[in-house]
Amino acid sequence: MADTLRQRKVQQEPEKTTNSAIEAVKKLDAFPKIAEDYVEYTTVGGGISILSRIIILILIYTETRYYLEKKLLFKFEPDTDYLSKLKINIDLTVAMPCKSIGADILDSTNQNVFSFGILEEEDTWFELCPNQQMYFDYIQHLNSYLREEYHSIADVLYKGEQQETIYTMPKRTRVPDKPFDACRVHGSLTLNKVSGNFHITAGRSLHFPNGHIHLNLVFDSPALSNFSHRIHRFSFGTHTSGIVHPLEGEEKILTDPSTMMQYYLEVVPTDIQSTFSKVQTFQYSVKENARVVDHYGGSHGIPGLYFKYDMSALKVIVHLDRDNLVQFSVRLCSIIAGIVVISGLVNSFIQFTFRKFLKTISPQLVQHIQDAQRHNLKVNPVPQPSMKPQSNLLIDVGNAAMKSPLLQ
Secondary structure, rough: HHHHHHHHHHHHHHHHHHHHHHHHHHHOOOOOOOHHOOOOHHHHHHHHHHHHHHHHHHHHHHHHHHHHHHHEEHHHEEEHHHEEEEEEEEEEEEEOOOOHHHEEHHHHHOHHHHHHOOOOOEEEOOOOOOOHHHHHHHHHHHHHHHHOOOHHHHHHHHOOOOOOOOOEEEEEEEEOOOOOOEEEEEEEEEOOOOOEEEEEEEOEEEEEEEEEEEHHHHOOOOOOOOOOOEEEEEEEOOOOOOOOOOOOOOEEEOOOEEEEEEEEEEEEEEEEEOOOOOEEEEEEEEEEEEEEEOOOOOOOOOOEEEEEEEEEOOEEEEEEEOOOHHHHHHHHHHHHHHHHHHHHHHHHHHHHHHHHHHHOOHHHHHHHHHHHHHHHHOOOOOOOOOOOOOOHHHHHHHHHHHHOHHOO
């Protein structure tokens, strides 16, 4: 029995060590607690507390919206992907019958690019019916606005999920009572990623291993040519949000049959990277030049439409990303802590100013309030700060029980 009692006394030493460690940690508490009886509640403090919590909720909401909103980051780097292909999408109407024109593409490799696809030719009328004209006017206005205001609305275009700028032309509601006078050339081709030249000239074309020729000089009269045209679609790569194609919605009425219309395009590879996807596409800038072919005046060439495109050596990388979760959490904590501290300072300043104001205009009232507070303290005395908390009392009771004579 004595051995057993001695063992129990030995086991008290770890408990004493634990209690002393807990007391040492409590002395290091940087957040001392104030007893509830010493806390003074005021109407001003309650109002400021409600207002500060409303402000905190509003700021948390706006900060969360800002975090969820994607941010645009643009970066340029050399384009080293020479083995990829270039997809070109074409849909335009020329004011000449299909039998009188020829559409061809040549690139710097002198390869027959029509081995990658065929452009379809469809006889139609150049004049639009009322519903088609209304639709094309809307497309012209939309593309004109996008080209002029692109730098102001680029963020909206990239972050949005816009659809194709040029849709399929509505069907005719009225068929003209005359023969076809125009040709619609449309389709998609997958070409080598090098510079090239897409052109439409008078006369059908004959293809050879090293090139092609047009038969307009032999069988067609230049006086019957009319290269007025309307571009419904002219783009490179896959359509995606944020890319504006400058030529789409373009319409040119050329009165001189000997006009040589040239478009110079600079094609820029563009990678659009978001959190969960990556799209590789192309955008381009364009310059145009129209001149009348006059061999006697020194202006040589062949009348027609020429789209000369060249590849840029730089690639644009667009990142659609947001801040990481750690930065978002730090900002939220700083917002909450800042509002709490500032509201405490405002409350202290208002209380101090109000008391000084009362002492200035009515010192008797202040003295009366202080006397009433002293009287309340005498009638209802508050616990002294030296009183031990309940947790320490429980530890003392346990220690006393271990030292009881019943266990000796």
